[in-house]
Amino acid sequence: MKKLEQLYEGKAKKVFATEDPDVVIVDYKDDATAFNGEKKGTIEGKGVINNRMTNHVFKLLEKEGVPTHLIEELSDRETAVKKVEIVPLEVIIRNVAAGSFSKRLGVEEGTPFQEPTIEFSYKNDELGDPLINSYFAVALGLATWEEIDTIKKYAFKVNEVLKAYFLQADIKLIDFKIEFGRFHGEILLADETSPDTCRLWDVNTNEKLDKDRFRRDLGNVEEAYNEVFKRLGLA
Ligand code: C5P
Numbered sequence: 071m072k073k074l075e076q077l078y079e080g081k082a083k084k085v086f087a088t089e090d091p092d093v094v095i096v097d098y099k100d101d102a103t104a105f106n107g108e109k110k111g112t113i114e115g116k117g118v119i120n121n122r123m124t125n126h127v128f129k130l131l132e133k134e135g136v137p138t139h140l141i142e143e144l145s146d147r148e149t150a151v152k153k154v155e156i157v158p159l160e161v162i163i164r165n166v167a168a169g170s171f172s173k174r175l176g177v178e179e180g181t182p183f184q185e186p187t188i189e190f191s192y193k194n195d196e197l198g199d200p201l202i203n204s205y206f207a208v209a210l211g212l213a214t215w216e217e218i219d220t221i222k223k224y225a226f227k228v229n230e231v232l233k234a235y236f237l238q239a240d241i242k243l244i245d246f247k248i249e250f251g252r253f254h255g256e257i258l259l260a261d262e263t264s265p266d267t268c269r270l271w272d273v274n275t276n277e278k279l280d281k282d283r284f285r286r287d288l289g290n291v292e293e294a295y296n297e298v299f300k301r302l303g304l305a
Contacts, residue, residue: 071088072088073095073148074086074087074089084096084097091153092152092253093150094153095148096151098121098147099147109284111284113284116266119299121148122143123265123302124264128263131231134227136228137256137259138258138259139154139258151260152253153253154252156261157212157213158194158212159213159249160192160247161188161250162245163229164187165186166182167181167183168244169282221257224257228248239298239303243270244269246267267281269282279294
């Protein structure tokens with residue numbers, strides 16, 4: 071597959087056109103940002119880990135009935151994916167209180183929930199990705215009710231599959247963010263699922279094995295990404 075012109079450069083990935091208008095190539099970078107781009111850095115080897123891990127997880131999810139944009143892994147950092155129109159919503163599922171939830175509601179980090187929660191943020195850098203609800207999303211024309219229902223159904227399914235997947239590696243899935251896209255009228259899971267977009271804690275010690283190590287200057291960032299990669303048998 072031939073890589074043509076660059077279509078887009080995001081915080082962690084570049085996207086290139088191919089000869090097929092329905093296919094793009096995603097190229098994962100080692101660049102890391104946090105707090106809406108205010109904090110910048112590099113996590114060496116992250117691009118390779120996030121590419122491999124996302125593709126592995128997406129294949130697993132396909133088998134479990136969640137359609138994804140994945141076509142084919144092309145190299146360590148490059149993957150061919152279906153060219154979707156991203157639904158401008160960050161979909162966040164939480165199993166345990168942490169991060170912005172703990173801050174907003176004054177609930178101590180690590181407090182488990184009775185049931186998983188779902189929330190939506192409006193993907194808008196200028197506004198800092200504000201929290202919205204599904205009525206806002208429909209009112210603003212970001213998605214239809216039918217799409218919201220599909221997204222919710224898939225998001226909770228992703229949670230069920232990933233909770234079990236990480237647990238067999240002695241990792242607790244605290245929360246995660248996913249994104250969806252439209253492809254010829256169908257909703258597909260898109261973007262990535264990696265230690266950049268999930269909170270992953272060691273099941274015994276609660277040690278953080280994810281991007282919070284970078285966000286909060288906890289040190290051993292690369293080691294944590296490598297540990298997850300190794301435990302999942304992907305290294
Ligand atoms: O910061 P907050 O607690 O809202 O994050 C919830 C989850 O969503 C975390 O796993 C975090 O890594 C992920 N997230 C993300 N990209 C963002 C915001 C949050 O991947 N822009």
